[in-house]
Amino acid sequence: MITFMNNSDSEEEPCNERTSLMSAESPPVPSYQDGLQASEAGEAQAHRKRRTGGSRSPNNVADGDMSDSGVPVRESALENEEEELTLKYGAKHVIMLFVPVTLCMIVVVATIKSVRFYTEKNGQLIYTPFSEDTPSVGQRLLNSVLNTIIMISVIVVMTVFLVLLYKYRCYKFIHGWLILSSLMLLFLFTYIYLGEVLKTYNVAMDYPTLFLIIWNFGAVGMICIHWKGPLQLQQAYLIMISALMALVFIKYLPEWSAWVILGAISIYDLMAVLCPKGPLRMLVETAQERNEPIFPALIYSSAMMWTVGMAKPDTAARRLNQQTWDAAEDGRENQSSPSHANSQMSERRSPVPTRPINSFEELEEEERGVKLGLGDFIFYSVLVGKAAATASGDWNTTLACFVAILIGLCLTLLLLAVFKKALPALPISITFGLIFYFSTDNLVRPFMDTLASHQLYI
Amino acid sequence: AFFWLVSLLLASLIWFISVHLSNREDAKLQYSLLIFGAAVSVLLQEAFRFAYFKLLKKADEGLAMISEDGRSPISLRQMAYVSGLSFGIISGVFSVINILADSIGPGIVGIHGDSPYYFITSAFLTMALVLLHTFWGVIFFDACEKRRYWCLGLVVASHLLTSGLTFLNPWYEASLGPIFIITLCTGLWAFFTAGGSFRNVLKCLSCK
Numbered sequence: 001m002i003t004f005m006n007n008s009d010s011e012e013e014p015c016n017e018r019t020s021l022m023s024a025e026s027p028p029v030p031s032y033q034d035g036l037q038a039s040e041a042g043e044a045q046a047h048r049k050r051r052t053g054g055s056r057s058p059n060n061v062a063d064g065d066m067s068d069s070g071v072p073v074r075e076s077a078l079e080n081e082e083e084e085l086t087l088k089y090g091a092k093h094v095i096m097l098f099v100p101v102t103l104c105m106i107v108v109v110a111t112i113k114s115v116r117f118y119t120e121k122n123g124q125l126i127y128t129p130f131s132e133d134t135p136s137v138g139q140r141l142l143n144s145v146l147n148t149i150i151m152i153s154v155i156v157v158m159t160v161f162l163v164l165l166y167k168y169r170c171y172k173f174i175h176g177w178l179i180l181s182s183l184m185l186l187f188l189f190t191y192i193y194l195g196e197v198l199k200t201y202n203v204a205m206d207y208p209t210l211f212l213i214i215w216n217f218g219a220v221g222m223i224c225i226h227w228k229g230p231l232q233l234q235q236a237y238l239i240m241i242s243a244l245m246a247l248v249f250i251k252y253l254p255e256w257s258a259w260v261i262l263g264a265i266s267i268y269d270l271m272a273v274l275c276p277k278g279p280l281r282m283l284v285e286t287a288q289e290r291n292e293p294i295f296p297a298l299i300y301s302s303a304m305m306w307t308v309g310m311a312k313p314d315t316a317a318r319r320l321n322q323q324t325w326d327a328a329e330d331g332r333e334n335q336s337s338p339s340h341a342n343s344q345m346s347e348r349r350s351p352v353p354t355r356p357i358n359s360f361e362e363l364e365e366e367e368r369g370v371k372l373g374l375g376d377f378i379f380y381s382v383l384v385g386k387a388a389a390t391a392s393g394d395w396n397t398t399l400a401c402f403v404a405i406l407i408g409l410c411l412t413l414l415l416l417a418v419f420k421k422a423l424p425a426l427p428i429s430i431t432f433g434l435i436f437y438f439s440t441d442n443l444v445r446p447f448m449d450t451l452a453s454h455q456l457y458i
Numbered sequence: 459a460f461f462w463l464v465s466l467l468l469a470s471l472i473w474f475i476s477v478h479l480s481n482r483e484d485a486k487l488q489y490s491l492l493i494f495g496a497a498v499s500v501l502l503q504e505a506f507r508f509a510y511f512k513l514l515k516k517a518d519e520g521l522a523m524i525s526e527d528g529r530s531p532i533s534l535r536q537m538a539y540v541s542g543l544s545f546g547i548i549s550g551v552f553s554v555i556n557i558l559a560d561s562i563g564p565g566i567v568g569i570h571g572d573s574p575y576y577f578i579t580s581a582f583l584t585m586a587l588v589l590l591h592t593f594w595g596v597i598f599f600d601a602c603e604k605r606r607y608w609c610l611g612l613v614v615a616s617h618l619l620t621s622g623l624t625f626l627n628p629w630y631e632a633s634l635g636p637i638f639i640i641t642l643c644t645g646l647w648a649f650f651t652a653g654g655s656f657r658n659v660l661k662c663l664s665c666k
Contacts, residue, residue: 394556395555395556395559396552396555396556399548399551399552399555400463403459403460403463403548404460404463407460436463436467439467439471440467442474443467443470443471443474444466444467444470446470446474447469447470447473447474447495448470448552448553448556449556450492451492451496451553452553452556452557454489454492454625454627455576455579455580455583455624455627455628456492456496456621456624456625456627457553457583457584457587457620457621457624458466458469458496458499458500458503458549458621
């Protein structure tokens with residue numbers, strides 16, 4: 001346990017930066033942006049271009065006359081297009097995020113229900129020094145609140161530290177930190193997890209086999225997350241490390257502290273992402289200003305991740321950025337929109353040099369996705385896992401929390417489509433989850449149990 | 459599913475309060491409170507189904523407005539089916555999953571004198587309930603759409619009847635039999651409401 005506590009310094013780091021739902025608006029590397037926002041940004045720019053091109057100003061009435069009549073029709077058609085695409089992509093994004101969140105939760109719940117290790121109390125992290133074994137309720141509450149304050153302040157400090165490092169371009173340090181923490185997650189935690197699972201199912205495994213398995217798992221994971229790899233493999237690895245991290249939290253956080261921490265961290269997330277000086281907001285904005293992607297190890301992206309190599313053509317064509325965007329939008333819309341949009345777009349495309357754009361068009365054929373921070377995965381899984389672990393062995397509570405979190409995620413994505421900027425993904429889901437957990441555990445459970453004992457159905 | 463959960467929450471809140479305010483010792487009172495709680499829950503479920511219908515209608519209008527040909531991509535019938543199915547799934551899961559979890563563990567069914575067929579009848583009842591919810595969803599939405607309020611009343615009444623029949627439970631002939639008959643009738647009714655007919659079935663079977 002001592003080794004845990006000493007190494008957990010870097011384990012803290014992953015959970016800081018990951019608590020926001022990205023929907024960055026500005027278009028850096030075209031493929032890095034998520035579909036909704038990029039399409040909105042692109043179309044908004046396209047609109048502005050058309051307006052200036054169609055010249056709504058009274059001076060150029062004669063000039064703009066011809067295009068003017070076309071412009072309002074085009075604009076309204078385009079706005080409809082935009083909204084429809086928003087909704088279409090919105091629904092798709094919701095599904096694209098439901099699947100990984102569900103998978104992560106399933107892994108955590110399955111582990112909690114089957115492996116005893118993660119529900120035994122074997123000490124606490126140094127971040128939650130106050131014990132909850134006190135005789136009186138008031139003392140216990142006080143201890144959990146103090147634990148929460150310490151944990152949240154650690155997270156805040158780490159987040160601010162990371163943002164400062166990012167601002168002052170200490171990229172090597174950040175990369176090294178991320179690599180170290182993902183190394184630890186992939187090797188050490190996987191080793192412990194595998195050990196416990198094998199113990200539970202009483203399967204014998206010799207050390208050479210174990211070494212081979214863990215070495216391969218870890219090495220492929222490092223490559224996938226930090227460098228290039230197939231998208232689905234990368235998503236799978238991110239889900240697995242989130243699940244491992246969530247399991248660690250579930251094991252080492254004492255009961256009441258866990259619930260208070262969940263509540264406090266959703267409030268922190270709300271503030272960090274929405275306040276103008278919030279660290280997460282500054283991180284997102286700085287990344288957008290510099291047209292760089294946020295570190296791959298911290299974000300789950302549901303669409304293709306392009307590597308640095310692909311970014312090179314962009315710098316060359318940077319002055320064509322606007323047109324690139326529009327053409328890129330055209331390229332994307334060409335595959336999914338009706339013909340009249342096509343005809344309008346193709347008119348615009350002629351003045352734009354085609355060669356660099358064509359390569360982007362091919363790139364743009366991929367669907368763009370939406371990004372969710374890994375911290376969100378972790379805390380959703382912590383909530384559901386805690387519900388599974390401590391709700392008197394009741395599956396109804398777990399299911400109710402699961403549905404509540406998914407509905408919260410849905411609502412958050414809806415708000416994302418409306419507001420079009422980075423939003424905190426934790427508050428709504430965690431609030432629903434907490435409400436449903438406490439109410440289901442205390443109110444619904446006796447009701448359903450009594451009904452079931454008489455075999456009554458409602 | 460979320461709406462069903464909220465309705466369940468409110469119903470159990472009401473039941474909980476009523477239990478706490480009443481005399482714990484009196485078994486008959488507790489039982490009648492349970493009946494009361496179940497009835498309230500059924501009514502709340504139907505109320506929330508109606509609320510969900512209103513919400514979907516609004517969304518449907520929004521989708522229709524912005525789509526190209528003025529019609530929404532998802533028809534109201536599909537929405538009715540999905541909503542009924544989701545109500546059914548969450549209701550079925552909530553009823554049966556604890557039983558399933560217990561059925562893995564060591565134990566003997568009915569050792570205290572209850573029926574030994576507890577598990578299998580629970581399974582059948584849950585299946586009937588899931589199907590019923592789906593059918594009720596279809597009929598309900600259609601009735602709301604066409605403003606046939608007697609249909610609505612009939613749906614609510616049949617839900618209450620089904621729930622009431624489960625109160626007869628160790629007497630399985632009286633509860634399972636009628637419930638399955640109700641399921642079949644409601645299924646046929648939903649089929650005809652959704653526009654099916656004998657001709658459609660024949661066409662489908664002969665693979666035209």
